[in-house]
Amino acid sequence: MAENATAFRQGNHPGYEETAWKGLEMSLDVLAERGIKVVINGGSLNPTGLARQVRDLAAQKNLPLKVAYVSGDDLMSVLGPDLASLKDKIPPHLDSVNTDIKIHSPVLSFKSWSSVPLVSANAYLGARAIVQGLRHGADIIICGRVADASPVIGAAWYWHGWTDTDYDRLAGSLIAGHLIECSAYVTGGNFAGFTEYAPQMFVEPGFPRLDMTGKYSSFATQNSTDETRVRVSGIRGAPPPPTTKVAIFYQGGFQSQILVNSTGYGTAQKYALLETQLRKKLKESKVDQMIDLLEFQIVGIPEANPRSQLASTTYCRIFAEAKTAESLMGLLVSFSEISLQHFSGFHAALDMRTAIPKPFLAMYPALYPQDALHESVTFLDGTGTPQLQTIDAGHPPVYERLEQRENYDTASPTPLETFGPTKRLRLGSVALARSGDKGSNLNVGFFVQTPKAFAWLRTFLSSARLKQLMGEDWLEEEYFLERVEFPGILAVHFVVYGILGRGVSSSSRLDALGKAFADFVRDRVVDVPVCLVKGQVKL
Structure with missing residues (x-):
């Protein structure tokens, strides 16, 4: 969103995602014919503009579709146009709730600047406006910045008639929404174990389909059978916190990179x-x-x-x-x-475009009070909607402050010698993994396929061990490591705080999205119990 914000304000960009418009343009007749409702977050910076485009097309085709848009996420008028003017009223950093974390100095360096012109500032909205829109008859709802799972939460909330306090069900839809927004990552993309299967399975893995009942969710690809469906259940929920995340982007300066090759x-x-x-x-x-x-x-x-x-x-x-x-x-x-x-042995490509300075955006992720948001859904006048109508989304009836995040090594270690003889092998010979970005931080989860392997993994892969495996990439004075376990899915999960600097758009790391970090750690050679890999790798 932030990358298009300046062009949008200058009139050089529509503000919404062109692919969202193209998708709706191509499918509008089918949506009307089959009575399919759509909730889409492709409105980006300009959900009003995309909603009007869709409304105009529906009217042109004489389709009786009610089109609405969600607003309230844009906080430029509150936090901008210059962040420096807020002085000591700048919202607290997203990670400030964790007192153990040392927030990297470059992340806060803008506070000493005399001027910090904002590019964009958008709060992550939930699903309340979406639910109100669906309950009032909307056929198509265009959203700007909402949480990734909000469209799915809103659709399920409306369809099943849940209340604000059906926390377990709402939490289930949150998990479902986050899974399918990952697209083909759910069906085989970015899968560390792909080499163990037929290559053709991963050429075009397809997109996930969600079947959400009131109790659980199941996922499948378009032409799948019952054997390939995955059921997700047992999700527990709680009241929302009193704050939400707001992504604040500002001009961070300029970047360039010169690429030089060496042979020999x-x-x-x-x-x-x-x-x-x-x-x-x-x-x-x-x-x-x-x-x-x-x-x-x-x-x-x-x-x-x-x-x-x-x-x-x-x-x-x-x-x-x-x-x-x-x-x-x-x-x-x-x-x-x-x-x-x-x-x-020196040489370089003749294309030196990366060496030319380009402006980059820096992100400051902040906490913002939910009660200070003015979230609403607006129906446009048009076919089936005689006049413009705005409905306030309200606020959650109850909040619950976030507890201190858990961070621990395993409470029930198994002596490593009980697993018998070991062999020097890659960690990846026994553990799969996946990693990715979240603001300035990197998440990485390691998972295995048997309880016995998990007993070893949870004991072996301590916080100290991961720091050791990171080698030169671990900076003790700048990063903070958080570790938890998910025994239900045989996984150990870490968050490396601060490793991506001021976020993806300004990170100096070649792997700015943190996607390859998991495979780096899996490539490290460790002492792996032979009993866990017998028959899987050549010993």
Whole structure:
């Protein structure tokens, strides 16, 4: 959303997702014919505009569809246009509720700036306005920023006639919504164990279908059988917290990256020479004083006795951030000055577009009082809706403050020697995993397939162990690690706080979304009990 906000305000972008409009445009006749209701969050920055587009098309086709849109998420008028003007009234950071977390200094650096022009500020709305819209006869509801699961929660809440306090059922729909918004991740995408199955299963895994009863949810692909359905049940709920998340985006400055290749051995010495040369030039020109962040990231190692030049090639990613584009152009000038002083085996692609400074957005995730939100659903006048009508969504009747997040190593460890002989193998030979981003933080969950393997995993994979497995990537002074267990699904879950800096859009990590982190840890060689992998890997 934030990436399109400036263009939208300048009149160069519609503010909503074009794919949302295309999908509705192509399916409107079928929706009307079959009486299918749609709740979609593709309204993005401009749900009103998309709703009007849909309303106009419905009227043009003479389709009796009631079109409505949800509003109340846009907080630019409250928090902007300049965040600095709020001074000590800036909302608290999302992770501030956890007193154990050290919030990374760059995340809060904007508080010392004299001006922080906002790009966007949107609260994550729930499902209350959606439910009101459906109860008042809406056929199509266009949402802007809502929680990822809100459309599913709203649809299930309305369909089953739940109350505000049906917490277990609402929690079940929350889980269901989060699962299907992950799209093909539920049906085979991003699956660490895919090599154990026929490759054709993963070429086009399809999208999940949700069948939600009042008690449980089941998921399947479009042409699946009963054997391939997955049932999710036993979800427990509680009253919502008094706050919601608001994603605040501001102009963080400029970024650039210069990509340099090296072929052959002696890679460490080659890149060390490059870094020394470039830093010397930057210091001489005083450009180093204008650069906020400069990292030399070495990617890959050359193959021993390589079969091709590509197999002998690695690259160095020179990543930089600065307040101004001119500062980063100074970096490019300094790089050009050493271009013929390079190490042997040096080369680079002729396309240098990534070296040209580009503006980047920084995110500040904050907490915002739910009672301060003005969430509503508005029906547009049109076919079947004679006049514009706005209905207030209200607020939850009860709140419950969030407890301190749990963080623990296993309470029931099994002595590792009881698992018998071990073999030095990749952790991935016994454990699957998946990881991803959440603001400045990274989530990673490891899971196994048998209770015996879980008894080993929960004992072996402690917080200290994960820090060890992260190796040079673990920064004790900057990160915080949180660990919990999910014995019902044989999983151990971690959150690495702070590892993504100010969020995906500004992270210096090559894996800015944190998707590959799980496979990095699974690639680490550890002592794996032979009894857990016998018959699965070559011992």
